[in-house]
Amino acid sequence: MSTQSIAQSIESLVEYCDRIIEEPGFAAAVAWKNAAPNRATIGCFPVYTPVEVFYASGVLPVGLAGGGNRMEIAHADSRFQSFICSIVKSTLEQGMTDLLEPLDGLVFHSICDPARNLASVYARNFPETPVEYIHFPQNFEAEESPRYLRDEYARVATFASGLSGREMTTDDLRAAIALYNRVRETIRRLYALRRDAPHRLRTRELYPLVRVGHLIPPEEHAELLADALHAAATREGRERDRIRVVLTGSFCEQPPLDLIAAIEDAGCYLVDDDFLLGRRWFTENIPANVTDPLLALADGYINASLPTPVKHDMRVSPSELLVERARSHRADAVIVLCAKFCEPSLFAYPLYRKALQEAGIPHLFLEFEEKMWMFDRVKSEIETFVESLLFD
Amino acid sequence: MTETHYQGKLHHLQKELMSEYYAALTASANGSGVPAAYLLIGGNPVELLRAFDILPVFPEVNALQLAVRKQSLPFIQSAEFMGYSSDNCAYVKADIGMYFGGRETPFATIPEPSLLLCNYVGCNVYLDWFGHLAEFTGKPAFQLDIPFIRSASGKPSKEDIAYVLRQLHHLIGRCEEITGRKLDEERLREAVRLSSLTGDLWSKIKHLTKRTPAPYDAYFDSVTMMAPLYCLRGTPQGLEFFETAYAELLAKAEAGIGPLEKERFRYVIEGPPPWPHLRAFRDMFSRWDAVAVASTYSTVGGLWEFGFTHDPDHPLESIARHLLEWNLTNRNFLQRYEQIERYLEEWNANALVIHSVKSCRLFSAGQGDMREYFTKRGVPTLLVESDLEDPRYFSEAQMRNRIDAFFESIAHRPTREGASV
Numbered sequence: 012m013s014t015q016s017i018a019q020s021i022e023s024l025v026e027y028c029d030r031i032i033e034e035p036g037f038a039a040a041v042a043w044k045n046a047a048p049n050r051a052t053i054g055c056f057p058v059y060t061p062v063e064v065f066y067a068s069g070v071l072p073v074g075l076a077g078g079g080n081r082m083e084i085a086h087a088d089s090r091f092q093s094f095i096c097s098i099v100k101s102t103l104e105q106g107m108t109d110l111l112e113p114l115d116g117l118v119f120h121s122i123c124d125p126a127r128n129l130a131s132v133y134a135r136n137f138p139e140t141p142v143e144y145i146h147f148p149q150n151f152e153a154e155e156s157p158r159y160l161r162d163e164y165a166r167v168a169t170f171a172s173g174l175s176g177r178e179m180t181t182d183d184l185r186a187a188i189a190l191y192n193r194v195r196e197t198i199r200r201l202y203a204l205r206r207d208a209p210h211r212l213r214t215r216e217l218y219p220l221v222r223v224g225h226l227i228p229p230e231e232h233a234e235l236l237a238d239a240l241h242a243a244a245t246r247e248g249r250e251r252d253r254i255r256v257v258l259t260g261s262f263c264e265q266p267p268l269d270l271i272a273a274i275e276d277a278g279c280y281l282v283d284d285d286f287l288l289g290r291r292w293f294t295e296n297i298p299a300n301v302t303d304p305l306l307a308l309a310d311g312y313i314n315a316s317l318p319t320p321v322k323h324d325m326r327v328s329p330s331e332l333l334v335e336r337a338r339s340h341r342a343d344a345v346i347v348l349c350a351k352f353c354e355p356s357l358f359a360y361p362l363y364r365k366a367l368q369e370a371g372i373p374h375l376f377l378e379f380e381e382k383m384w385m386f387d388r389v390k391s392e393i394e395t396f397v398e399s400l401l402f403d
Numbered sequence: 404m405t406e407t408h409y410q411g412k413l414h415h416l417q418k419e420l421m422s423e424y425y426a427a428l429t430a431s432a433n434g435s436g437v438p439a440a441y442l443l444i445g446g447n448p449v450e451l452l453r454a455f456d457i458l459p460v461f462p463e464v465n466a467l468q469l470a471v472r473k474q475s476l477p478f479i480q481s482a483e484f485m486g487y488s489s490d491n492c493a494y495v496k497a498d499i500g501m502y503f504g505g506r507e508t509p510f511a512t513i514p515e516p517s518l519l520l521c522n523y524v525g526c527n528v529y530l531d532w533f534g535h536l537a538e539f540t541g542k543p544a545f546q547l548d549i550p551f552i553r554s555a556s557g558k559p560s561k562e563d564i565a566y567v568l569r570q571l572h573h574l575i576g577r578c579e580e581i582t583g584r585k586l587d588e589e590r591l592r593e594a595v596r597l598s599s600l601t602g603d604l605w606s607k608i609k610h611l612t613k614r615t616p617a618p619y620d621a622y623f624d625s626v627t628m629m630a631p632l633y634c635l636r637g638t639p640q641g642l643e644f645f646e647t648a649y650a651e652l653l654a655k656a657e658a659g660i661g662p663l664e665k666e667r668f669r670y671v672i673e674g675p676p677p678w679p680h681l682r683a684f685r686d687m688f689s690r691w692d693a694v695a696v697a698s699t700y701s702t703v704g705g706l707w708e709f710g711f712t713h714d715p716d717h718p719l720e721s722i723a724r725h726l727l728e729w730n731l732t733n734r735n736f737l738q739r740y741e742q743i744e745r746y747l748e749e750w751n752a753n754a755l756v757i758h759s760v761k762s763c764r765l766f767s768a769g770q771g772d773m774r775e776y777f778t779k780r781g782v783p784t785l786l787v788e789s790d791l792e793d794p795r796y797f798s799e800a801q802m803r804n805r806i807d808a809f810f811e812s813i814a815h816r817p818t819r820e821g822a823s824v
Contacts, residue, residue: 088771128765358491362538
């Protein structure tokens with residue numbers, strides 16, 4: 012379905028995105044694959060995948076975002092223990108219930124220990140499914156790190172070509188970088204719009220606009236985002252008496268949409284977040300028209316990517332960055348929303364807490380699970396927090 | 404026999420040498436002038452520090468010492484008071500709690516680090532741990548990024564090796580800054596030579612448990628030898644310990660003496676021990692005359708028994724290979740299945756016990772799949788859960804029931820050779 016044929020209001024765009032996100036079966040990705048020879052699809056575990064490398068090789072990167080709150084985990088619970096986060100189990104469950112059947116391969120990354128072990132467990136249980144694993148460098152200070160990552164991406168390109176039967180050329184990669192730059196730049200502009208005028212674009216609306224990019228080709232996503240930017244910029248809206256909040260901690264497993272809505276309904280303007288971080292990832296465009304675009308992409312990871320607890324860049328202090336982010340977004344408060352059992356996210360919290368307290372920025376710590384479906388308690392907790400600030 | 408008694412020269416020598424090691428830590432903390440570097444166990448490059456006379460401090464060893472001495476809980480709780488989650492690794496919490504508790508432990512005063520050497524060898528929590536220490540201490544940190552094993556061959560690529568070597572050169576530069584002196588290559592070669600001899604002896608010790616009866620328990624007694632393997636490797640004292648240990652254990656093997664009066668079950672054990680309840684856990688196996696003949700945990704710092712040896716003629720290359728390939732933590736989860744299979748076959752074991760610890764997801768995430776895999780292959784497999792550091796996760800009665808039921812059930816099963824055990 013093309014966005015050209017639908018009305019260009021935020022409401023209709025969001026409705027379109029919601030519908031695609033709800034649909035099982037990766038229909039848009041399968042349609043893209045079947046439209047031309049030498050194409051394939053790959054499921055990408057969070058947080059970040061070098062999507063350009065896949066796309067330039069004829070492979071559509073499809074974002075995996077767990078099972079949501081409508082999936083019952085019946086098989087994967089016996090493989091991963093109770094203290095492992097839900098998305099690891101729900102991803103395996105999707106495999107075990109054939110929901111990932113339309114995808115030609117999967118890629119995992121060095122984000123945490125359970126995700127890494129899942130790559131192995133998945134490969135063992137589905138020997139017919141090609142599984143790739145990317146080791147992202149954690150030494151951000153070494154001059155050779157971009158070069159190492161460039162070589163890693165070259166290896167991944169070979170893997171991707173094996174899926175599609177098409178070799179990546181330098182020009183293919185340049186075009187893919189330019190295309191995804193367009194997507195990311197528009198998302199950055201939407202984020203800026205929401206920061207400056209959150210009454211014009213709710214997070215419950217922005218979120219599906221970004222997340223649909225997990226499931227549709229980037230050309231289509233770029234168009235859709237451009238439409239959304241235009242619609243949001245010209246939208247009428249009335250400012251409400253709400254607190255401005257920076258939300259952090261939900262960069263991998265995703266909270267239910269209803270939880271995001273509940274946070275807003277409890278009296279918050281979410282003026283920044285780290286949902287679906289991999290779809291934005293870079294702070295600026297990656298140079299596409301360079302001699303070695305693979306190196307440019309790798310260099311962007313090291314030197315121009317957003318902070319997240321799965322990257323350990325010792326050149327910066329993550330907690331100071333959070334304080335700066337809260338200030339630059341004129342936030343009244345920070346909500347740290349961690350997925351239950353998510354070690355990287357939970358480990359970030361003590362440092363955040365200390366820094367926020369020292370900076371005098373109120374914060375609220377919450378945990379969620381993708382499968383949660385009752386929000387009254389959490390909403391009431393946030394309402395109390397909001398009231399304590401509004402009527403302070 | 405329900406209780407195990409620690410006997411032999413190696414246990415006494417271990418205590419003596421570790422006391423000396425901890426005395427050196429305390430002296431450093433009290434201003435001896437010897438710089439200390441914190442580093443992690445996984446495939447550790449301790450030889451490089453030896454070449455600079457930098458004292459290695461292993462926060463994991465300190466944390467487990469606290470747990471063994473039943474001192475970990477107050478430190479864990481004080482870290483949780485700072486905002487650490489009950490779901491975070493308790494090694495980290497005990498260490499952070501201890502750091503803010505003045506670095507005083509019953510066994511040593513832990514020195515402030517001159518360098519935080521985060522050898523990122525598989526474990527992602529290492530990165531958080533040392534990142535936090537860097538923030539709390541304000542001391543210089545070095546991230547030694549070790550690409551994870553992800554090839555079908557189970558080997559690092561030439562790019563991986565080159566990348567690690569370049570980082571090791573940077574690390575040498577950092578050590579030169581800290582100590583104010585250039586690397587003495589001869590000293591590095593000597594440390595690597597000592598490690599090579601130590602590793603060879605450790606490998607021979609590991610192979611002794613192929614005999615029946617096994618001369619020692621490859622889990623509960625191996626942990627005694629692991630502390631010198633990390634804290635003293637690359638020194639003459641470390642080598643002396645392993646010469647003594649090998650001689651003693653070889654003599655036992657030759658004499659047909661095992662750690663128990665009788666060896667009825669030979670099992671492989673996967674996962675770290677429940678340090679706060681080590682003795683109780685050991686006795687649960689001893690009462691069934693069950694001896695661990697191999698353990699994956701004893702290979703976190705290095706996998707010598709499968710052929711690795713340091714090479715003094717190529718010191719940095721062999722350190723790089725140790726970090727990349729020759730330790731459990733940087734190998735992928737399916738390589739661990741292969742490792743266990745080799746133990747079951749070559750060490751002639753008839754059961755697998757998986758001790759799943761909440762703290763260490765590197766070890767535990769997916770162990771249900773491991774149980775499924777080995778059960779389907781006809782290996783009697785038991786999965787039990789507790790923790791390596793947090794005493795609150797150990798339910799003694801429940802644990803004993805599970806272990807009793809397991810050995811009860813396999814006591815009447817036919818073995819691979821067709822006879823019941």
